[in-house]
Amino acid sequence: MKPIIRFPTIDRRVLLSSLAMLPVLSVALRPTSALAQAQRDPLPSWNEGATKSSILDFVARVTTQGGSDFVPVDQRIATFDNDGTLWIEQPMYVQLAFALDRVKTMAPMHPEWKTRQPFAGVLDGDLKAVMASGEKGLVEILAVTHAGMSTAEFEKIVTDWLATARDHRFKRPYTELVYLPMLELLGYLRANGFKTFIASGGGIEFMRPWTERIYGIPPEQVIGSSIKTRFEMRDTIPLLFRLPDINFVDDKAGKPIGINEHIGRRPIAAFGNSDGDLEMLQWTTLGASGPRFGLIVHHTDAEREYAYDRHSHFGKLDLALDAAAVNRWTVVDMKKDWKRIFAFD
């Protein structure tokens, strides 16, 4: 892994564009038996206070038979952003770290990269040069690292990478850098009849191989950005070949669109942490009859994790923070509201 470098002006849309998926060998916390948990405190890593109460109150209301806010089980749909909401997104999206590592791995087969941007910059650790190549350069990196193989091959590439890659600061596999309070929340919602989905700007095929093991969320409940694929019969063997063309960007106004396409009904609860989640929270909570819940994770803990919001290059939280106040969405103050952040804390 390269040292931490600040990225000057990255367009999130571009970054997300080709990002795609994988399983993990490293074992992070499984959502502990949600049932056993619910009998005691279902959210032990959350400090007492208004934030935790707002969650418990919402779940109590929608699950109380005969209550005015009761919601039938099949309509208990909850959607979660991934980067910065369920796992870490600093100093860069994990999937970008994957793409940069992948360029290095592939470099011996591409001697021309030594003198060609954006690849030369990646290989020299000169991220400024990479960034100077602009959107075009980033798209090129994503195309060579995420396309040109079958979906099965890509799954293996991602799985193998996650098994060995380590975060620079925490010296841990990325799949351990998931937020324990959010794992508890996922389990708590499911124990109360919710179906939990991911709706992430990240690549759908980059997430699916490991979300079931790490979050308890099966592949068919993962929504994300995608590239196009082509069905081929090679002799008698069918495969889906990954093409270097963007299919769908599941970010900002794309999130309600992706949620509608995949789920076909509006969630009653949504969880995010950045402006990329604004429209998902609007779509979930506004202009709808019945109880709704919106939550924003605000990264306020530079010591235990990171502190960032309005001016961050990754996970910028500006418009959505203002909208949270107007729309009464719950805002998690990580420093204050979370007793523990990671399972290894």
Next chain:
Amino acid sequence: MKPIIRFPTIDRRVLLSSLAMLPVLSVALRPTSALAQAQRDPLPSWNEGATKSSILDFVARVTTQGGSDFVPVDQRIATFDNDGTLWIEQPMYVQLAFALDRVKTMAPMHPEWKTRQPFAGVLDGDLKAVMASGEKGLVEILAVTHAGMSTAEFEKIVTDWLATARDHRFKRPYTELVYLPMLELLGYLRANGFKTFIASGGGIEFMRPWTERIYGIPPEQVIGSSIKTRFEMRDTIPLLFRLPDINFVDDKAGKPIGINEHIGRRPIAAFGNSDGDLEMLQWTTLGASGPRFGLIVHHTDAEREYAYDRHSHFGKLDLALDAAAVNRWTVVDMKKDWKRIFAFD
């Protein structure tokens, strides 16, 4: 409804392109309690024979703990085509009947349609004139009938139509023209731990409002063709506006692509009835380790339903029938294998 008219040369791709969705007020058969059923004959509307045995054998093999063909529950994914596999598709796709009816309903607001094809043809019952307008004409019909409203509005339009529309031959709501043996099969698979999905060339938003009630398949397990949508905030009310642009055609090679996008893993069983299902059956059954099951419904009963295959304008079954023989997919001979076809028989 118009009398039955043969369509000379309809490109299925075009027909499917804009097709989109709706709920139903009429009550068809619910999948009966699958558990109670499984204790007796789980498939009472299927005659004894090789076809029925192939289904029972496959399910027994994948659910036998410790057996060499055992498949864990989370991998028991089954995908079903809709038109011609779960419900009727003659004399035309139900969704096309919807589109034509919709043109008539909208006509008073469009006086210019009286003299403009393809609309004049629809209004005069002159389907030849409609067809003479070619793909361009059909796309125009689909655009005006399926786009230009919010997703919520479209859902209501479809629901209202299905509540009153009747099939010309059977004088029944379309939601009663679902195949009883296939309802039993859906319930039987679910009772054995399968997650059942629809993967249809029809419009995803045309199916979702009623698939849960009629088939027991919730909206999030429906895959289909779609048009693009745009997220909008109108004052404080969010909506998805349906645009007259094709997003995805879930037919032929599109089916494995749609299945991968929505489910993220390969089915172990797939059920279809036409060449539009060929690639889905290839993707499901070929080149994979472990037990796989492919089934083709062959419409052979002109008396009780319809008889058609290699030369049909809707639901053409030609390449896939040959492939079934080569790949040992089960072929249902409706006349011989199905004791009853509809619940009202």
